[in-house]
Amino acid sequence: MADNTTNLKDVPQAKKAAQDEAGYWAANVRMIYWSLAIWATVSFGFGILLRPLLKGIEVGGTDLGFWFAQQGSILVFLGLIFFYAWRMNKLDKQYGVEED
Amino acid sequence: MDQFTLNLLFVGASFALYIGIAVWARAGSTSEFYAAGRGVHPVTNGMATAADWMSAASFISMAGLIAFTGYDNSSFLMGWTGGYVLLALLLAPYLRKFGKFTVSEFIGDRFYSPTARLVAVICLIVASVTYVIGQMTGVGVAFGRFLEISNTAGLLIGACVVFAYAVFGGMKGVTYTQVAQYCVLILAYTIPAVFISLQLTGTPIPALGLFSSVEASGGEGSVYLLTKLDEIVTDLGFASYTEAHKDNLNMVLFTLSLMIGTAGLPHVIMRFFTVPKVSDARWSAGWTLVFIALLYLTAPAVGAMARLNITDLMWPNGTSGEAVSVEQIETQDEYAWMLTWQKTGLLDWEDKNGDGKIQYYNDKSEAMAATAAANGWEGNELTKFNRDILVLANPEIANLPGWVIGLVAAGGLAAALSTAAGLLLAISSAVSHDLLKGQLTPNMSEKAELMSARGAMAIAIAVATYLGLNPPGFAAQTVALAFGLAAASIFPALMMGIFSKRVNNVGAVAGMLSGLIFTLIYIFLHKGWFFVAGTNSFPDTVDGSLFGIQSTAIGAIGAIINFAVAYGVSLATADTPQEIKDLVESVRVPAGAGAAVDH
Numbered sequence: 001m002a003d004n005t006t007n008l009k010d011v012p013q014a015k016k017a018a019q020d021e022a023g024y025w026a027a028n029v030r031m032i033y034w035s036l037a038i039w040a041t042v043s044f045g046f047g048i049l050l051r052p053l054l055k056g057i058e059v060g061g062t063d064l065g066f067w068f069a070q071q072g073s074i075l076v077f078l079g080l081i082f083f084y085a086w087r088m089n090k091l092d093k094q095y096g097v098e099e100d
Numbered sequence: 101m102d103q104f105t106l107n108l109l110f111v112g113a114s115f116a117l118y119i120g121i122a123v124w125a126r127a128g129s130t131s132e133f134y135a136a137g138r139g140v141h142p143v144t145n146g147m148a149t150a151a152d153w154m155s156a157a158s159f160i161s162m163a164g165l166i167a168f169t170g171y172d173n174s175s176f177l178m179g180w181t182g183g184y185v186l187l188a189l190l191l192a193p194y195l196r197k198f199g200k201f202t203v204s205e206f207i208g209d210r211f212y213s214p215t216a217r218l219v220a221v222i223c224l225i226v227a228s229v230t231y232v233i234g235q236m237t238g239v240g241v242a243f244g245r246f247l248e249i250s251n252t253a254g255l256l257i258g259a260c261v262v263f264a265y266a267v268f269g270g271m272k273g274v275t276y277t278q279v280a281q282y283c284v285l286i287l288a289y290t291i292p293a294v295f296i297s298l299q300l301t302g303t304p305i306p307a308l309g310l311f312s313s314v315e316a317s318g319g320e321g322s323v324y325l326l327t328k329l330d331e332i333v334t335d336l337g338f339a340s341y342t343e344a345h346k347d348n349l350n351m352v353l354f355t356l357s358l359m360i361g362t363a364g365l366p367h368v369i370m371r372f373f374t375v376p377k378v379s380d381a382r383w384s385a386g387w388t389l390v391f392i393a394l395l396y397l398t399a400p401a402v403g404a405m406a407r408l409n410i411t412d413l414m415w416p417n418g419t420s421g422e423a424v425s426v427e428q429i430e431t432q433d434e435y436a437w438m439l440t441w442q443k444t445g446l447l448d449w450e451d452k453n454g455d456g457k458i459q460y461y462n463d464k465s466e467a468m469a470a471t472a473a474a475n476g477w478e479g480n481e482l483t484k485f486n487r488d489i490l491v492l493a494n495p496e497i498a499n500l501p502g503w504v505i506g507l508v509a510a511g512g513l514a515a516a517l518s519t520a521a522g523l524l525l526a527i528s529s530a531v532s533h534d535l536l537k538g539q540l541t542p543n544m545s546e547k548a549e550l551m552s553a554r555g556a557m558a559i560a561i562a563v564a565t566y567l568g569l570n571p572p573g574f575a576a577q578t579v580a581l582a583f584g585l586a587a588a589s590i591f592p593a594l595m596m597g598i599f600s601k602r603v604n605n606v607g608a609v610a611g612m613l614s615g616l617i618f619t620l621i622y623i624f625l626h627k628g629w630f631f632v633a634g635t636n637s638f639p640d641t642v643d644g645s646l647f648g649i650q651s652t653a654i655g656a657i658g659a660i661i662n663f664a665v666a667y668g669v670s671l672a673t674a675d676t677p678q679e680i681k682d683l684v685e686s687v688r689v690p691a692g693a694g695a696a697v698d699h
Contacts, residue, residue: 061323
């Protein structure tokens with residue numbers, strides 16, 4: 001898969017002919033898996049279930065878990081959405097499936 | 101100028117602004133009116149979507165719920181923002197590619213079944229009506245305070261205004277009106293928070309102020325705001341602010357319900373159908389969350405700081421000193437807000453032991469019983485403090501200038517009215533367009549369609565007002581139930597429609613119905629049938645509930661049931677036809693979006 005991507009990058013004029021929808025979808029699903037893993041780790045993980053493990057790390061009168069539950073996870077969510085949008089818009093072009 | 105006139109001025113000016121922009125935008129271009137969002141920059145669209153989405157629950161109710169429970173209600177913060185990740189990654193770009201305008205149309209086409217479309221419409225109506233009940237609770241609080249009348253009268257007047265606003269309706273579609281509403285809303289939320297953060301911590305950014313230090317009680321040095329808050333609330337027998345008191349299972353399920361529900365609500369999803377391109381749908385979700393986060397990062401600070409201020413006011417000399425006296429409340433300026441809010445019936449106090457002072461403490465705490473007996477306290481004397489009043493009362497509690505109070509009144513009304521009216525429009529179009537014209541009576545005339553749309557709106561607002569008088573919970577809690585219903589019914593169907601080629605018509609219908617019915621019955625068993633108080637079979641607490649899961653958290657289980665049933669039934673029945681597999685393939689790639697011109 002990785003080779004495929006590089007090749008397409010080198011030959012941009014061939015992108016229409018080389019549409020690889022299955023490869024594109026697989027790459028997208030992989031991105032989604034990773035993103036959702038981070039999404040769950042910061043909210044359900046650091047914010048709730050793993051909070052006892054973060055007890056030792058102090059943040060402004062409380063612990064890191066409290067910060068993740070009330071603010072940190074929101075900031076990570078923002079980062080995730082923008083990263084995904086940026087990455088997918090690049091993937092669209094690499095696989096030649098972007099809008100005309 | 102007295103406060104009442106000032107409030108009137110701010111509310112009047114903000115409404116004049118919305119109507120002015122609506123008229124201006126209308127005159128500018130008619131097409132803009134019909135296709136809100138098309139040709140609009142993703143940033144502008146994000147701002148408008150944020151205004152559309154942040155309702156009475158976010159603006160009026162949420163910080164109050166956090167203030168009185170602390171960490172345990174972090175679910176609202178994570179849930180109502182985390183849903184946008186699901187929306188951006190799992191739904192928005194594909195639904196935009198699909199290119200129709202409503203959620204039920206997608207479900208009807210993807211599952212090649214009018215029945216699936218019908219079931220989707222029913223799910224949408226059930227979730228939206230529940231949502232409106234929550235909004236009406238907030239509308240009642242806002243109007244009651246603003247007009248200085250009882251909550252009930254405020255709710256009735258508010259219902260009439262919402263109805264008029266929704267019938268006038270066109271305003272709703274104009275993106276720039278919503279941009280203006282967003283600006284009013286966010287200024288109204290953050291300006292008082294900045295003032296209060298400066299007063300308490302010296303930090304102008306409330307989100308940072310939450311983790312800064314304040315003067316310690318008794319004036320000895322400084323401690324962190326949260327440390328002090330923990331100390332004074334536990335002194336009064338309340339649960340500590342930063343600790344977890346709820347079991348992990350309920351907290352995880354509740355957060356998950358709110359997240360999935362956010363990604364399953366029709367009026368949010370619809371915004372992403374109308375952006376110009378698939379890539380814009382991805383960016384738009386991000387920008388929407390930026391504008392929502394501005395309020396959501398401030399909300400926990402608003403909650404914590406208000407709790408601190410209230411406790412300080414009730415115990416002016418610290419929790420070890422004397423409580424505030426009835427005379428102080430009745431005569432001193434700092435307590436004037438208590439007299440104003442008493443008129444709404446949402447705040448009250450009673451000098452039970454007749455000592456001329458109002459002792460505010462947790463009379464349900466066994467540890468406090470000895471202290472209370474020793475001091476001659478006969479129960480908590482701040483007898484009523486409705487959590488929904490906290491955000492609106494906040495600037496008065498902190499003794500901020502009158503114009504800030506007026507601004508907050510305008511912001512609260514903007515949040516409640518825009519979302520309530522938007523939901524009424526969604527319900528009426530679902531009933532008249534999708535249900536009656538699309539399914540039951542296809543030959544209906546345009547005039548009859550319009551009449552039935554109005555009729556549906558009137559019925560929905562009447563039901564919501566009636567239940568809003570006796571609400572199943574505080575505004576944000578009722579809204580949370582609506583999210584649970586959307587989570588259990590709509591989101592799984594949409595997601596499987598995109599990510600599985602195998603789920604077929606029978607599976608989708610069975611899945612949606614089982615998710616919806618399971619969740620609805622579980623909620624009714626705990627909140628009363630059709631939310632009528634007193635008809636519930638189980639108490640609405642974690643310990644008393646049927647499966648040990650709160651009714652607000654059950655939507656996540658409903659969603660899992662929906663996924664499992666839909667997949668199981670699909671495997672047991674015929675495979676999806678080839679043209680549906682092709683449809684799914686085409687939805688998955690951005691190429692060819694806006695197909696009407698290109699292909």
